[in-house]
Amino acid sequence: MGVHRGSVRTVAHTERPGLRLLGLPHSGGRAENFAGWRAALPAAFPATAVELCAAQYPGHGDRLAEPPQEAVGAIAEEIVADLTRLPPADLLLFGHSFGSAVACEVARRCPGAGLDVVLLAVSGAWAPGDPARTPRDEHLLPDEELWKRLVALGGIDPDIASQTELRDLLLPAMRADIATHERYLACQDPVRLHCDVHVCIARGDPLVPLRAGRHWARLTTGNTSLDIGHGGHFHVFDDPAPLLENLARRIPVHTKRRRFGA
Template identity: 30%
Template sequence: MKTPTTRWLRCLQPRPDAATRLICLPHAGGSASAYRAWPQLVGERIEVHTVQYPGREDRFGEPFVDDMATAVDRIAAEIAPLTRRRYALFGHSMGGAIAYEVAALLDRRGLPAPAHLFVSGRQPPVHHRGGTVHTWDDDRLGTELLRLSPANADLLSEPELAALVLPIVRNDYRLIERYRPGERTVLPVPITALIGSDDGELTVAEAGDWASYTDRAFRLHEFPGDHFYLVDRRRAVTDLVAATLGAASVPPLSTP
């Protein structure tokens, strides 16, 4: 990972001649490194940036942010300078909700809209369900992580690692479970929703309702897998993103 350029954003591999900046927002408990393989997969025409939430990786020890409004405001402020060039947003799970709210805030502030919004493994705000997972003890929280994906067993089998990760997960659950969506903002942005076929967190019908949050094109793609389908289907997902953004045909922009 390259040297951070801002407090909340990391440019994983600078590409000055890229046609599009892709800004990725991780899931609850996730970090910037979740997207570390993406620059090599999306191609030279896309420059991948990813949000680094506080309290993890190179921001370990910083106070958590556990409310949506604060996170969205701070992320939007750092994305704002990047909107002078063509950009897109991709968010998975909690990151999908944050990506939508960031796009809505940038729209209210009169800044250029993203070329595309990708929301993965996340129901639209109209179907938002709160929850109390953030109040559960470590054992019960660990069981919830296993329900979402058996792959989390490796993390939970190492007590020292689990002791580091579970507070991060709990904080992020607190953020998303206390999130209260405001009035619907219909974005002037094409939206693509992505879902795992065995995701117990949302249905295809719910994901399809993202169509009512855009006045542009909408597409829904279903992939084999659970809530974290995009780990095993990384190549298919990044191919879809690159094709959607037309990375091979869009000329580079020289504007900073």
């Protein structure tokens, strides 16, 4: 799909992007999960050329033969290195679930790499270090039980859910992601960010309650905002148009003026 650039894949290309939207997938997710966002981009961002990109983690998608990376920081370092090789553009990071942890670490490294993050959007995820979160050990569950829980969340295609061979092929990377995410959320080293942060939570998400949105404001010196939507844990892929329109409204005013020539 698109141009192969290591961990960062081009989903919707534009010659001179004013904004680069980078999607960071959930546990077991692939860059291809963001392909459904392409059609909604022009209406959501009518005044600028948006290049949609997505990350492909080691052990996922066409990188299935690689061992999964077990440190969020290492995943982020590879992504940032790839981003520095792309034509310059303002950066909007969108991380869903496990991808929110990766997005945090990408945002933390971007200033040192000369990359301008205009907005960090985190979806369906607790903030790292949130004391209100009860630790979970789902990565220790037996294969059958873990697979059933993942299928119940809605992130696995029903055609795949019943195929044991595919389950055995995909589950190791999912388990590694979940374990990596758990360790990151429990880390006592506070995340320090300076970009604006927008939090997306769904009322029907069984993993992330509404109170999970509060702690994100403590991680950044920038502005924070919260959007409470409908649907379950994977609502961001069910109907992306309202989400993308909301993200466009959250981009700082000074950035819009610079990009749109106002």
